[in-house]
Amino acid sequence: MAENGSSGEKVVVITGASGGIGAAVARELGRRGHALVLAARNEDALRAVAAEAGGRVHVVRADVTKRADVERLRDEALAAFGRVDVWINNAGRGINRSVHELTDDDIDEMIAVNVKGPVYGAQAILPHFQERGTGHLINISSFLGRVPVATNRSVYSAAKAALNSLTANLRVDLAKSFPGIHVSTVMPGIVSTDFATNALGAGSGPPGIRPTGPMAPQTAEEVATQIADLVDAPKPELYTNPAHPAIARAYYADVGAFEEQAARGFAPPPQPQPAADA
Numbered sequence: 001m002a003e004n005g006s007s008g009e010k011v012v013v014i015t016g017a018s019g020g021i022g023a024a025v026a027r028e029l030g031r032r033g034h035a036l037v038l039a040a041r042n043e044d045a046l047r048a049v050a051a052e053a054g055g056r057v058h059v060v061r062a063d064v065t066k067r068a069d070v071e072r073l074r075d076e077a078l079a080a081f082g083r084v085d086v087w088i089n090n091a092g093r094g095i096n097r098s099v100h101e102l103t104d105d106d107i108d109e110m111i112a113v114n115v116k117g118p119v120y121g122a123q124a125i126l127p128h129f130q131e132r133g134t135g136h137l138i139n140i141s142s143f144l145g146r147v148p149v150a151t152n153r154s155v156y157s158a159a160k161a162a163l164n165s166l167t168a169n170l171r172v173d174l175a176k177s178f179p180g181i182h183v184s185t186v187m188p189g190i191v192s193t194d195f196a197t198n199a200l201g202a203g204s205g206p207p208g209i210r211p212t213g214p215m216a217p218q219t220a221e222e223v224a225t226q227i228a229d230l231v232d233a234p235k236p237e238l239y240t241n242p243a244h245p246a247i248a249r250a251y252y253a254d255v256g257a258f259e260e261q262a263a264r265g266f267a268p269p270p271q272p273q274p275a276a277d278a
């Protein structure tokens, strides 16, 4: 841990902490002795997670699609603990619709929660980080923002791709004048949470993929351990699935060939048949 005082405790804000990955990160960071500010819309669920996380925890009801809520979250965090060391933009929502089915409302909702929310978070906390010359912003994106392989996630993948770009732009901007401020992009693959059932249009539209092998789902706890390690040792990007860097390289090496394979459902090539007996 280290960096902040002899205890090594960091003050960490987590949005979308009422369930799934955010709740698992809260439990893991609480176990490691960090102070937490947990935000989401469902306050009862947040309080339950806070009880599990233990230690010094403050709960804030906030909708990340509302800039005023995000600014209040920052103000309450500073009032509770006097500083923020790490801000994790984790709140997000998926969709289960192909491009040709999207409505204006679908697009607005995906951009509001997956793009505007993290930008509001970054803009709210950056002046504090800049004043201190230190801080760590972590944006929870998705592997789909790097490799858009699940067509039913359509504008969700597009929103996460936008988030990846904005996160990279911010990282390069800050590297020049504020080298003590870290900016990280986290790109999980499929994680076993309620994400799919909470997705807009869940239960309708094309079925989601449920890959096996190297693209198989991870648990929220596995991913939370990696994010907690990132809090302790910042780096620019994290693929939570160790198979994904090679898959991303294969995608960018030959997009056409990769898409052909994706269209076949990544089925293994047909096995040669044994020669018939004479």
Ligand SMILES: NC(=O)c1ccc[n+]([C@@H]2O[C@H](COP(=O)([O-])OP(=O)(O)OC[C@H]3O[C@@H](n4cnc5c(N)ncnc54)[C@H](OP(=O)(O)O)[C@@H]3O)[C@@H](O)[C@H]2O)c1
Binding pocket: 015, 016, 017, 018, 019, 020, 021, 022, 039, 040, 041, 042, 043, 045, 062, 063, 064, 065, 090, 091, 092, 093, 094, 113, 140, 141, 142, 143, 187, 188, 189, 190, 191, 192, 193, 194, 195, 196, 198
């Ligand atoms: N699970 C996956 O397969 C997967 C894969 C790649 C990336 N991710 C990303 O990981 C992050 C967490 O996803 P998850 O799997 O934990 O999903 P989840 O189980 O559906 O949890 C989503 C969390 O976000 C919160 N949230 C949603 N809309 C919000 C809003 N407008 N304001 C504040 N909080 C909001 C929810 O809380 P309330 O409803 O209480 O507000 C909940 O705590 C998301 O950014 C997601 O895109 C997930």
